[in-house]
Amino acid sequence: MSGKGGERGERKMETGIAAVEKVGGRSTVTRCFSKYPLKLIVPNKVGSSKTDAVWIYTLSYGGGIVSGDRISLSIGVGDGCTAAVTTQASTKVYKSVDSKCSEQVLEARIGRNALLAVIPDPVTCFSTARYSQKQVFRVFSDSNLVIVDWITSGRHESGEKWEFELYRSTNQIFLEEDQPLFLDSVLLEQASTCSIAERMQEYHVIAMVIILGPMLKHVQNQVQDEVKKMMSRHFRVPTPTAGHYMRSESQSGPTRPALVASCSAFGPQAIGVVVRIAAVTTESVYMFLRHHLATLEPFLGVIPYG
Amino acid sequence: MDCDMEEMSADNVKTSPADHLQQWSQWQLLDSILPTGGFAHSSGLEAAVQARFVVGPEDLKFYIIQVLENTGSLLLPYVYCASKFPDVESWFKLDRLLEATLTNEVSRKASASQGSALLRVAASIYVEIPSLKQMRDTYLGSGAASFHHAPIFGLICGLLGFDSSTSQRAYMFITMRDVVSAATRLNLIGPLGASVLQHQIAHVAEQMTKKWMDRPVEEASQTSPLVDIVQGCHGYLFSRLFCS
Numbered sequence A: 001m002s003g004k005g006g007e008r009g010e011r012k013m014e015t016g017i018a019a020v021e022k023v024g025g026r027s028t029v030t031r032c033f034s035k036y037p038l039k040l041i042v043p044n045k046v047g048s049s050k051t052d053a054v055w056i057y058t059l060s061y062g063g064g065i066v067s068g069d070r071i072s073l074s075i076g077v078g079d080g081c082t083a084a085v086t087t088q089a090s091t092k093v094y095k096s097v098d099s100k101c102s103e104q105v106l107e108a109r110i111g112r113n114a115l116l117a118v119i120p121d122p123v124t125c126f127s128t129a130r131y132s133q134k135q136v137f138r139v140f141s142d143s144n145l146v147i148v149d150w151i152t153s154g155r156h157e158s159g160e161k162w163e164f165e166l167y168r169s170t171n172q173i174f175l176e177e178d179q180p181l182f183l184d185s186v187l188l189e190q191a192s193t194c195s196i197a198e199r200m201q202e203y204h205v206i207a208m209v210i211i212l213g214p215m216l217k218h219v220q221n222q223v224q225d226e227v228k229k230m231m232s233r234h235f236r237v238p239t240p241t242a243g244h245y246m247r248s249e250s251q252s253g254p255t256r257p258a259l260v261a262s263c264s265a266f267g268p269q270a271i272g273v274v275v276r277i278a279a280v281t282t283e284s285v286y287m288f289l290r291h292h293l294a295t296l297e298p299f300l301g302v303i304p305y306g
Numbered sequence B: 001m002d003c004d005m006e007e008m009s010a011d012n013v014k015t016s017p018a019d020h021l022q023q024w025s026q027w028q029l030l031d032s033i034l035p036t037g038g039f040a041h042s043s044g045l046e047a048a049v050q051a052r053f054v055v056g057p058e059d060l061k062f063y064i065i066q067v068l069e070n071t072g073s074l075l076l077p078y079v080y081c082a083s084k085f086p087d088v089e090s091w092f093k094l095d096r097l098l099e100a101t102l103t104n105e106v107s108r109k110a111s112a113s114q115g116s117a118l119l120r121v122a123a124s125i126y127v128e129i130p131s132l133k134q135m136r137d138t139y140l141g142s143g144a145a146s147f148h149h150a151p152i153f154g155l156i157c158g159l160l161g162f163d164s165s166t167s168q169r170a171y172m173f174i175t176m177r178d179v180v181s182a183a184t185r186l187n188l189i190g191p192l193g194a195s196v197l198q199h200q201i202a203h204v205a206e207q208m209t210k211k212w213m214d215r216p217v218e219e220a221s222q223t224s225p226l227v228d229i230v231q232g233c234h235g236y237l238f239s240r241l242f243c244s
Helices: A005-013 A196-200 A214-235 A242-247 A282-292 A294-300 B002-030 B045-050 B057-074 B076-084 B088-101 B105-125 B130-142 B149-160 B164-185 B191-200 B202-212 B225-236
Strands: A016-023 A026-034 A038-041 A054-060 A070-077 A082-087 A091-093 A102-110 A115-118 A123-125 A130-139 A144-152 A166-175 A179-189 A205-212 A259-266 A272-279
Touching (some): A016 A038, A016 A054, A016 A082, A026 A054, A123 A130, A144 A166, A179 A272, A205 A282, A214 A259, A214 A282, A214 B045, A214 B225, A259 A282, A259 B105, A272 B225, A282 A294, B045 B057, B076 B202, B088 B130, B105 B149, B164 B191
Parallel strands (some): A016 A070, A123 A144
């Protein structure tokens, strides 16, 4: 499907546009445009027909992002609507050719009392890849948003562990047009002093989950409580004086957690919550996401990452 | 390099009395005895120890370097901009931006707490700069500002007449100073060992400063996700000495 002629200026800029609006009282994709290297797919039905939600799948031609690719996607979720944006598989970013950087940009506007869930599979950057990603969300005080942004260390089956050259991921949320609510940028770049692998130690996955909005308060509270319970287990035993630790370096005792996470509230009246996770295995993060986002099923029709 | 040295001596000769007086203010600002409550914060070191990310002296050195890298990439732009434009309006914008950028609740609260204390102390000490007290009086009651540490530090440096390069280097210095101090209080290292370590990593701190200095706040980013996650766990600790 293509956009109208009047938006030709827009089309030159964007590789994908999607709009979700209420039609006959139901969330409906009223506009869906995509061009190479992006493909948007909107299945007719995902999950229960009782649920008012649309699902939009983003695909890259060739199953991955090639060096120098520029993908920009613009999404509008109208008042009272619910939309989920996801992928069919992890996003592979191939090696950089001539030091070119590939880039993905998402701009989304979420209406009043609307819900947008951006719940993709992780990004996997191959050796020497250079990749930059920016997601900008514009919300109202009663908009709702779930964002999962995550990356794995590479093709660890082939022994690739954090061997890409550059990864940058920026997530920004603005309230009522221009008030900065959440500004985050993660930059992983190989450095002479310390490689990314050294910095990440035994962890192979980094993930961030943002849950924002009044409709999702119960999800936020549950995540905060459970992350606290889960992590407190690792700190429960009072440590002997740390001097003892420093003496016996080869101690046999509890090891580092295989999944470590911390949860923070942010924004006025703690309107949102952000969880940051580092894990040894991708599967453990899938499990974490399945578990903590299960309460979204009534909104989205299926359990995310189920 | 030689050119710089010559310019410096020429400046010293020209502005000698003011420059020397400035050094007293500078040293006082960086002295750990300044009552800004910096010692209540460990930059996540306490959580790192309890989660077994820091077990031996090599881990400690590595952890401190990660903290410095993250400080450089995330906070130096704020020190830079505040010191270059040391006026209340610019400071307020930076404060709001940093409030949205410090998404880790533990470090956000630590930053606000240290910044507030620093402003209170600076307003009392540097009476020759009435704008510090004015700004504090204006914003304290309204709750509109968080008084985050990096912009306040940069603002004070700028108002005291320090160049932005010195201001940024100074911010890295006090960050390193406080983590090393936390390490001694956590019994990870003795006071002499801590001093040796601090000098050992000074050249790395200088490298980080040079790498991350003079950047706009739009470029502020985190480069050590593990440090951020571990610091965010401070609230889950069973027993703790520090606030963060």
